Amino acid sequence: xxxxxxxxxxxxxxxxxxxxxxxxxxxxxxxxxxxxxxxxxxxxxxxxxxxxxxxxxxxxxxxxxxxxxxxxxxxxxxxxxxxxxxxxxxxxxxxxxxxxxxxxxxxxxxxxxxxxx
Amino acid sequence: xxxxxxxxxxxxxxxxxxxxxxxxxxxxxxxxxxxxxxxxxxxxxxxxxxxxxxxxxxxxxxxxxxxxxxxxxxxxxxxxxxxxxxxxxxxxxxxxxxxxxxxxxxxxxxxxxxxxxxxxxxxxxxxxxxxx
Numbered sequence: 001x002x003x004x005x006x007x008x009x010x011x012x013x014x015x016x017x018x019x020x021x022x023x024x025x026x027x028x029x030x031x032x033x034x035x036x037x038x039x040x041x042x043x044x045x046x047x048x049x050x051x052x053x054x055x056x057x058x059x060x061x062x063x064x065x066x067x068x069x070x071x072x073x074x075x076x077x078x079x080x081x082x083x084x085x086x087x088x089x090x091x092x093x094x095x096x097x098x099x100x101x102x103x104x105x106x107x108x109x110x111x112x113x114x115x116x117x
Numbered sequence: 118x119x120x121x122x123x124x125x126x127x128x129x130x131x132x133x134x135x136x137x138x139x140x141x142x143x144x145x146x147x148x149x150x151x152x153x154x155x156x157x158x159x160x161x162x163x164x165x166x167x168x169x170x171x172x173x174x175x176x177x178x179x180x181x182x183x184x185x186x187x188x189x190x191x192x193x194x195x196x197x198x199x200x201x202x203x204x205x206x207x208x209x210x211x212x213x214x215x216x217x218x219x220x221x222x223x224x225x226x227x228x229x230x231x232x233x234x235x236x237x238x239x240x241x242x243x244x245x246x247x248x249x
Contacts, residue, residue: 030137
């Protein structure tokens, strides 16, 4: 599988597990809900060929994912953002399917607070 | 009446349009005793700048509605009393040209969001120590 295709797919080995600092725990449920809602928003935008909305939402998700420690979300959102800049609807569609699947099955483990704050 | 309540050393102006990212940064900074004033877009940031004393630092997202990070940095550096306020750009992107330009035009640091909240917080503390 080439890297570009790989970035659009959730891991193939069962559930993905993400370790997140415990200090972030209170914010994670809303974070996950908002990401799922954004996938729906981007799917609707894609159906309307509104690539600018896809690009804007994907850009925001790219930043948010990494801030929280969800590097896979950042990676997938970056691929979608890049495709939206080039108006490549098929790649966006594949990416949104992969992202939606990932968000449904990812498990979060909260590690001891090591943030030092 | 914000001017009377806030102490300069405790306040960070956060300019960030993505709400979850803003919430995360606010949570961490407030835990470490700082006060966060949040602007969701460029226009709101400019309005807030008229209403508060120069903060201890500015965390500036590069891509926000109405005015982008480059425009906002120019406004910050041109505002009386804000010339030396430490500015850290916090961006989802890591284009070398953007980083060079922001640092050349007066930003003190540039960090990519995907490095995580721990690194954002660490670099902010470093920047504040250097500015002290």
